[in-house]
Amino acid sequence: MSTATEPRTAGAAGRTAGTSRRGGPLWLVWRQNRGMALGLLGLLVAGGIAMAVQGGxxxxxxxxxxxxGCALISNDPRCEGLQGQVEDFRAAFGKTFRLAQLLLVLLPALIGLFVGAPLLARELENGTHKVALTQSVGPLRWLTAKLALPAAxxxxxxxxxxxGYLWMWRSGGQETLGxxxxxxxGFQALGPVPVAQSLLALAVGALVxxxxxxxxxxxxVTLGVSGALSLAFMLVRxxxxxxxxxxxPHGGRVPDTxxxxxxxxxxxxGERLPQGTCPAGPGIDECLKSHHVGDGSYxxxxxxxxxxxxxxxxAGIALALAALVTVVIYRVVRRQFG
Incomplete structure (x- = not known):
């Protein structure tokens, strides 16, 4: 009975090894992460379609x-008396726009939490990485496959x-949407910033x-680090x-943008006197006079x-940090697995 079992086990191992050789580690990573991949693609399709429709x-x-171009408070004569329409516009589209903005703001944290953190931790916790490393797949090749597909x-x-968000933002206008x-x-949701920060969160989650x-x-831990990074970017921005x-001159205005x-x-x-040098109160006129304040502002x-x-x-800073974290990941894997 044990003799019959051993060939079946050996045959199963051979089939697994053969599958790994035919498809390679990238194919294995795809099979392991199909749910994550389909979730990301589904989010892209659903979110992209919704944003495109909303922008239109x-x-x-x-x-x-x-x-x-009209805001609730505008100096443009063309916008006089149109504040009601602006309010109606914001009431009709503001909530959906803010939800799309929130998605882009939270996207890096979500990527780090649900994609980056489990990427290596789950295999190391369950011990399934040993199977890949014992089938003629070196640790660095295994790691490259584990990181490359999710990153793409x-x-x-x-x-x-x-x-999609940029299309909505440009369609609604800064002033009209507020x-x-x-x-x-707004800054964190626009352009290359959410893309670069998502890749950084992925790398951070994988390292953690x-x-x-x-x-x-x-x-x-990844959620906490992602929040700290987001705060740091906001402080240095x-x-x-x-x-x-x-x-x-006094009374002049700069664009709301x-x-x-x-x-x-x-x-x-011609010297510049920062606001607050003369605090509001009964003696403000004397204070301004003593500082020889003129008719201009800055x-x-x-x-x-x-x-x-x-x-x-x-975005470049975030990508540089992501590259640095990735280098650290490779060094740790090389030290731990040879």
């Missing part, structure tokens, strides 16, 4: 009511969703899983490019023209 509806509404799927899904590029959520080797614990200092970092008054000698700002350069700089 917003564009049509703006054209029909001629309120493109994440990049495609994140880029597609980011493109969704400016410099807001914390490799070190902890427990899926649930790796997911918890305003320093990615030097701000522009603009002088103008400018990210204002600071403001103040100009003295008669703003420290990031104009809208700096948006895309800043976005690409932040």
């Amino acid at each position: 509806l917003m564009s049509g509404y703006l054209a029909q009511h001629d309120i493109s 799927l994440v990049a495609v899904a994140a880029a597609g969703l980011a493109a 969704a400016y590029w410099y807001s914390a959520s 899983g490799l070190l902890i080797r427990r899926t649930v614990a790796a997911m918890v 305003g320093h990615l490019l030097p701000p522009v200092i603009t002088d103008f 400018s990210w204002v970092l600071g403001e103040g008054s100009l003295t008669t000698s 703003l420290v700002q990031h104009p809208a023209s700096q948006h895309w350069p800043m976005a690409w700089i932040e």
Whole structure:
């Protein structure tokens, strides 16, 4: 009886090894992660279609009511008396737009939590990595297959969703939607930023899983690290490019699309007096007079023209960090598995 069992076991092992040789580690990774892949592709298709439809509806509404570029408070004479239509537009499309924005903002954390953290932790926890490593597949080749396919799927899904959101954002207009590029959520959802940060979260999750080797614990730690990285990017974002200092007469305005970092008054000698130097109160006039404040003001700002350069700089930093984390992953695997 034991003699009959042994050939069957050997035959099964041979078939497994043969399958691995024919398909290679990449095919094995695909088989292991089909659910994740189909989930990402489903999210891409559903989200992309919804955003495209919503963008078309917003564009049509703006054209029909001629309120493109109008905000609730606008100096454009063309927008006078159109605040009601702007409010109706935001009521009709604002909620759906914010949901799409929230998806892009949370996407890196979701990728790290549900794709990155379990990627290596699950196999190491269950011991299934030993099967792959004993079938003529070296540890570095195994690792490359484990990382390459999820990274490609994440990049495609994140880029597609980011493109759909960008279409919505441009269709609705910053002013009319009240969704400016410099807001914390707006910047993080636009352009290359969510794509790069998703790849970074994937790498971070994989490294955490490799070190902890427990899926649930790796997911918890990855979520915390992703939140810390998001906060760090938000804190340094305003320093990615030097701000522009603009002088103008009192009562002048800069576009609402400018990210204002600071403001103040100009003295008669041309010096800049930061706001708050003379606190509001009964003695403010005497204070302003003592500082020789003139009729001008100044703003420290990031104009809208700096948006895309800043976005690409932040994305580049995120991709560089992702590459660095990936190098660390390879070093750890080489040390642990040879």
